Each structure stands twice: as structure tokens, then as C-alpha cells.
Amino acid sequence: MSSENPKRAIFEQFAAVARTLGSAPRLELLELLAQIDRSVEELAGLSGLTIANSSQHLQQLRRAGLVEARRDGKRVIYGLADRDIIALLGALRRITERNVGAVETVLKRYFRERDSLEAVSRKELIRRMRAGLVTVIDTRPAEEFAAGHLPGALNLPLRQLKRRLRQLPPEQEIVAYCRGAYCVLSYEAVAELRKRGFKAFRLEDGYPEWRAAGLPVERSATA
Amino acid sequence: MSSENPKRAIFEQFAAVARTLGSAPRLELLELLAQIDRSVEELAGLSGLTIANSSQHLQQLRRAGLVEARRDGKRVIYGLADRDIIALLGALRRITERNVGAVETVLKRYFRERDSLEAVSRKELIRRMRAGLVTVIDTRPAEEFAAGHLPGALNLPLRQLKRRLRQLPPEQEIVAYCRGAYCVLSYEAVAELRKRGFKAFRLEDGYPEWRAAGLPVERSATA
DNA sequence: CAAACATTCAATTAGTTTCTTGAATGAGAA
DNA sequence: TTCTCATTCAAGAAACTAATTGAATGTTTG
Numbered sequence: 001m002s003s004e005n006p007k008r009a010i011f012e013q014f015a016a017v018a019r020t021l022g023s024a025p026r027l028e029l030l031e032l033l034a035q036i037d038r039s040v041e042e043l044a045g046l047s048g049l050t051i052a053n054s055s056q057h058l059q060q061l062r063r064a065g066l067v068e069a070r071r072d073g074k075r076v077i078y079g080l081a082d083r084d085i086i087a088l089l090g091a092l093r094r095i096t097e098r099n100v101g102a103v104e105t106v107l108k109r110y111f112r113e114r115d116s117l118e119a120v121s122r123k124e125l126i127r128r129m130r131a132g133l134v135t136v137i138d139t140r141p142a143e144e145f146a147a148g149h150l151p152g153a154l155n156l157p158l159r160q161l162k163r164r165l166r167q168l169p170p171e172q173e174i175v176a177y178c179r180g181a182y183c184v185l186s187y188e189a190v191a192e193l194r195k196r197g198f199k200a201f202r203l204e205d206g207y208p209e210w211r212a213a214g215l216p217v218e219r220s221a222t223a
Numbered sequence: 224m225s226s227e228n229p230k231r232a233i234f235e236q237f238a239a240v241a242r243t244l245g246s247a248p249r250l251e252l253l254e255l256l257a258q259i260d261r262s263v264e265e266l267a268g269l270s271g272l273t274i275a276n277s278s279q280h281l282q283q284l285r286r287a288g289l290v291e292a293r294r295d296g297k298r299v300i301y302g303l304a305d306r307d308i309i310a311l312l313g314a315l316r317r318i319t320e321r322n323v324g325a326v327e328t329v330l331k332r333y334f335r336e337r338d339s340l341e342a343v344s345r346k347e348l349i350r351r352m353r354a355g356l357v358t359v360i361d362t363r364p365a366e367e368f369a370a371g372h373l374p375g376a377l378n379l380p381l382r383q384l385k386r387r388l389r390q391l392p393p394e395q396e397i398v399a400y401c402r403g404a405y406c407v408l409s410y411e412a413v414a415e416l417r418k419r420g421f422k423a424f425r426l427e428d429g430y431p432e433w434r435a436a437g438l439p440v441e442r443s444a445t446a
Numbered sequence: 447c448a449a450a451c452a453t454t455c456a457a458t459t460a461g462t463t464t465c466t467t468g469a470a471t472g473a474g475a476a
Numbered sequence: 477t478t479c480t481c482a483t484t485c486a487a488g489a490a491a492c493t494a495a496t497t498g499a500a501t502g503t504t505t506g
Contacts, residue, residue, distance in 0.1 A: 011247035011254075014312075017319045018250070022242030023494085024234035031234075040453060053495060055454060065322020074452050074503055081322060088314040089237075095311055096240045099288025099304060246464085263483060276465060278484060297473055297482050 020064035021092065025049055026057050033067060034086055034208040035140070035179055036147045037079035086212045090205075093181060119204040120175055122213065128173070135169055139178045139185040140207070148217045150177065150210060158185055161192055168198065177203035177210075243287035244315065248272055249280050256290060257309055257431040258363070258402055259370045260302035309435045313428075316404060342427040343398050345436065351396070358392055362401045362408040363430070371440045373400065373433060381408055384415055391421065400426035400433075 020026065028047050032038060038046075044054040058078055061067040068081045080086070120128075128134040129152070136153040138145050145155040156164060168174060174193060178186040186202050193200035211217055243249060251270050255261060261269075267277040281301055284290040291304045303309070343351075351357040352375070359376040361368050368378040379387060391397060397416060401409040409425050416423035434440055 008247055008251070011250045014250055014315055014319050015245050015247045017322075018241055018315055019245030019493095022238050022240075022245045024231055024238045025494090027234045027237055027241070028231070050496075051453075052455090052497080055452095056494085059454080065318070071503085074450095076453060082318065084314070084318055084321070088311075088318055091307070091311040091314050092237055092241055095288070095305065095307055096237050098307070099240075242463095248464095273466075274483075275467080275485090278482095279465085282484080294473085297480090299483060 017064045017066070020060055020066060021088075023057070025053075026061055027089070029054065029057055029061065030066065030080070030085065030089060031180055031183070033078060033080050034089070035144050037077050039072075039075040039077055041075070043078065083212055086208050090209065120201045121204050122210060122215070125175055125203055126215070128175070134173045134175050137168075137174060137176050137189065138207070139176050139189045140183075144179075144207075146220065148211065148219050149207065151216050151218050153177075153218075156189070158188055158192075161189055165196060168193075170198065172199075174198055174200040175203055176200060178206050180206035180208055240287045240289070243283055243289060244311075246280070248276075249284055250312070252277070252280055252284065253289065253303070253308065253312060254403055254406070256301060256303050257312070258367050260300050262295075262298040262300055264298070266301065306435055309431050313432065343424045344427050345433060345438070348398055348426055349438070351398070357396045357398050360391075360397060360399045360412065361430070362399050362412045363406075367402075367430075369443065371434065371442050372430065374439050374441050376400075376441075379412070381411055381415075384412055388419060391416075393421065395422075397421055397423040398426055399423060401429050403429035403431055 021030075025047060029043055032043055032046055040051060040055050040058060043049075043058070044051045047054065049057070058067060058069070062069055062078075062081075065081055066085055067078050069076050069078050071077075125134070125136070129136065136150055137156045138149045138153040139156060139158055139161075140149075141157050142155055145153075145157075149155065154167070156167075176186040176189045176193070178189075181204065183206055186206070190200045190202045207217075244253075248270060252266055255266055255269050263278050263281060264274060266272075266281070267274045270277065272280070281290060281292070285292055285301075288304055289308055290301050292299050292301050294300075348357070348359070352359065359373055360379045361372045361376040362379060362381055362384075363372075364380050365378060368376075368380075372378065377390070379390075399409040399412045399416070401412075404427065406429055409429070413423045413425045430440075
């Protein structure tokens with residue numbers, strides 16, 4: 001680690017960033033932040049970490065230049081430092097998927113029915129949206145929905161799904177999305193809808209990727 | 224790390240891959256492999272690691288699905304498992320550069336003259352190549368050059384540079400490239416050429432990125 | 447100013463990772 | 477078979493990282 005070798009010193013910089021990504025809790029925090037900026041307390045709650053622990057992970061992410069913090073009254077709000085970080089996470093996901101069969105295995109084990117894994121690509125979804133063939137539902141909490149969502153999407157958080165089945169067209173195809181490829185909400189929604197006889201699919205990735213691709217989004221009050 | 228939480232289990236898979244990237248020696252090995260497949264001994268020599276240590280790092284890279292090994296007689300030859308890994312390393316580099324000023328600082332400190340850092344993009348290089356405005360030199364060792372290089376490039380490894388200055392057109396602009404953005408060879412070549420009065424620039428990135436972008440390459444005997 | 451609150455800091459403990467050394471494989475050559 | 481050589485394995489010491497706890501900081505509110 002001595003800086004006598006400049007090449008090694010540069011690799012050490014890259015390694016430090018990669019090392020920061022090399023922790024499940026920190027990746028989870030990044031995924032939460034890919035959605036919307038949030039306070040420490042919120043992040044701790046959503047990730048299941050203690051507040052102190054979250055704070056420490058967040059500071060590491062900040063030291064690596066991956067997130068930024070700003071103060072808002074009593075709270076400190078964190079957010080991604082750079083939209084490109086979503087691309088980096090995507091690349092990491094792709095490589096991991098391709099190379100480590102275990103990821104798929106874990107998914108399969110959890111979601112028993114292989115069927116519910118069928119995913120629609122963004123491109124395909126856009127085509128079907130244009131043709132008016134599809135109802136798009138956003139399974140994230142109302143707060144995240146309000147901050148931005150796919151055009152024409154219906155906000156249907158998981159907890160409300162059963163109560164609001166009537167609002168869904170029984171004939172039309174339904175595509176559900178959520179925070180990203182491995183956000184469980186949309187998987188669960190699809191499984192539930194299929195059980196009730198709906199033609200439901202999952203969007204291959206989620207809202208952050210949609211927005212990062214420069215596709216149109218809507219902002220609005222909660223549905 | 225119990226797998227009771229499937230979401231966490233998935234993030235743990237991603238984290239394991241990222242953690243494998245989080246080590247300067249391993250990133251250096253990957254950079255060497257981005258060029259051409261190589262034996263353990265060769266990698267150890269080029270990276271300055273002991274053989275046993277290289278072997279262990281390589282096995283970690285293999286476990287993470289980043290490299291693959293095949294046997295060739297007495298030796299084991301390693302290579303990148305997947306061309307996309309170059310993209311991942313590129314994304315990591317971009318984020319690190321943008322967010323950690325230290326990288327540039329280290330570079331600056333080493334290459335004193337800020338001037339020699341001026342880089343030409345791939346796109347710009349292609350334009351100038353088409354117009355016949357530029358001499359392209361490849362500063363990598365002959366072996367790597369033979370395995371693939373930019374069309375029309377002249378192989379001029381650093382050690383031969385001084386001896387072969389005559390072969391270079393004194394008027395025309397020269398663009399040097401090597402193994403990637405942080406390969407020191409092309410920096411040194413540019414510094415040397417400028418000292419001698421040539422109009423020399425560095426290609427922003429290197430051969431692996433060129434090839435990964437699907438641009439044409441030549442294979443040939445050593446120049 | 448003092449109380450309440452969100453976040454951060456500091457110190458400890460437990461668990462990983464790194465590099466080194468020397469011995470063990472396993473393939474090819476004699 | 478036996479020798480040689482490239483690579484891998486195994487074990488141990490040193491350095492680093494994560495999570496926990498309780499105290500400290502700094503902001504808003506009364």
C-alpha cells in the first residue's frame with residue numbers, strides 16, 4: 001500500500017470504491033437511494049439496520065463518493081452522488097447473474113413458481129403501452145410513487161392489492177414494476193395476481209433504470 | 224448472513240463479486256488479462272506479486288466468475304470470463320474518477336507535466352485516422368501487439384522508442400495507446416516524444432476498450 | 447436557555463482477508 | 477518410473493472490517 005508504485009496507487013483508488021460496494025447492507029442502502037433521497041432513520045427502518053450502523057455505512061458510501069448528504073432541519077438526507085452509479089450497479093448485477101448461478105437459484109427457491117419470474121423488457125413494455133394493451137402497476141409505497149413513476153401507472157402497494165383487485169381489468173395484461181430487478185414487491189404482486197387469474201408480468205428492471213434510460217416519468221399525488 | 228431474508232441473500236451475491244474487485248492486486252491482474260490470456264507465472268512477473276499470492280488471487284477471481292482457467296501442458300492459462308467485465312471496470316473507473324479527486328492527483332504527481340495528460344477520444348481518433356492526419360503507435364510489448372492492435376498502428380514498445388524515433392514523421396500528429404486508461408506506458412511514451420519535439424497525444428483509453436466497442440482490429444506479426 | 451431529537455463518534459469485540467512460507471499436486475520429459 | 481517444473485494447498489501472523497453499545501454533537505422547539 002506504499003505509494004511508491006503509482007500504478008498500484010491508482011488501482012488502490014478503484015479498489016477502495018469497489019470494496020465499498022462489497023457489502024450487502026451497503027448495496028441495499030444504495031438500492032433504496034436509487035429511488036429517492038432519504039433520511040438516515042428512514043434508511044435504517046427500510047433496511048433493518050440499526051441507526052448507528054446505517055449511519056456508519058452511509059458515511060463509508062460518502063467517503064467513496066457514492067452518496068451525498070445534505071442537512072434538512074434535524075435530519076440528514078442522503079442521496080446518490082451520481083446517476084451513473086445506477087449503471088455501475090446494473091453492470092455488477094449483469095456480471096453476477098451471468099457468472100454466479102447461485103443468484104438465480106436463490107430467487108427460484110424463494111419464489112417457487114418459475115412462472116412468476118417471466119419478465120417483460122422496457123422496450124417491450126413501451127410497445128405494449130403505446131398500443132394500449134397493458135395496465136401498468138407500481139407496487140412501491142405511495143411516497144415513492146409520488147416522487148416519480150411510469151406514465152399512466154397505477155400505484156398499488158402490496159398491502160392494498162387484495163382490497164383493490166376490482167380496479168384492475170380482468171382481461172388486460174398487467175405489468176408490475178418496483179424498485180429494480182431484485183425488488184421483491186413486484187414479484188409478490190405478480191404471484192398474487194396470477195393466483196387470482198390475472199395475466200400478470202413483471203417488468204424486467206425497475207423505476208430507477210427507467211428513469212436512468214431517459215424515458216418519460218410522471219410526478220403526481222398518490223393514486 | 225443467514226439466508227432467511229432472500230433480498231439480503233441476493234445482495235450478498237452481488238457484494239461478493241464487488242468485494243472480489245475491491246483489491247488493487249486483483250484489479251491489476253484483471254487489467255493484465257483484459258489484454259490477453261496469460262499464465263500464472265507471467266501474471267506474477269508483470270504484477271510483482273509472488274507466484275503463490277497471484278495464484279490465490281486468481282482463484283478468488285475465478286470463484287467470483289470473473290476469470291476462467293484452462294490447462295495448457297504444465298501451465299494454467301487464465302483469461303477474462305466475459306467481455307462485459309471490461310465494461311464493469313470502465314464504469315468503476317468513471318465513478319472513481321468523477322468522485323475521488325485523488326486519482327487525478329496521483330496521476331498529476333507522477334507525470335508532473337499536466338500537458339502530457341491531454342487525451343484524444345476514440346471517436347476523435349477515428350476521425351483523424353480516416354483523414355490520414357495521424358500516426359498511431361502501440362506502446363505495448365510485441366507479444367500483446369501481435370495478438371491484436373488498432374488498424375495501421377505501429378508497434379513501438381517503450382524500450383525501443385528512443386532507437387526508432389527516426390521512423391516517426393516529425394510533422395504529423397502522433398497518438399499513443401496501450402492497455403487502458405491507466406496503463407503507464409502510453410503516458411511515458413507521450414512524455415518522451417514531447418520532449419523530442421513531436422506532437423504527441425495519448426488515446427483516452429486503450430486497446431481493450433477499443434476492442435470491446437466492436438471497432439476493427441488487426442492481428443499480425445510483430446512490427 | 448433548556449429539552450427533545452436525529453445523527454455521529456468512539457471504543458470494544460468478533461469475524462475476515464492478506465501475505466508469507468513451505469509442502470503437496472499433477473503434468474510432461476527422460 | 478523418476479525427475480522437473482508450474483501451480484495449488486495449508487497454516488499462521490498481521491491488518492482490516494462489521495456490528496454493538498453508550499456517549500457526544502448540533503438543530504429545532506418551547
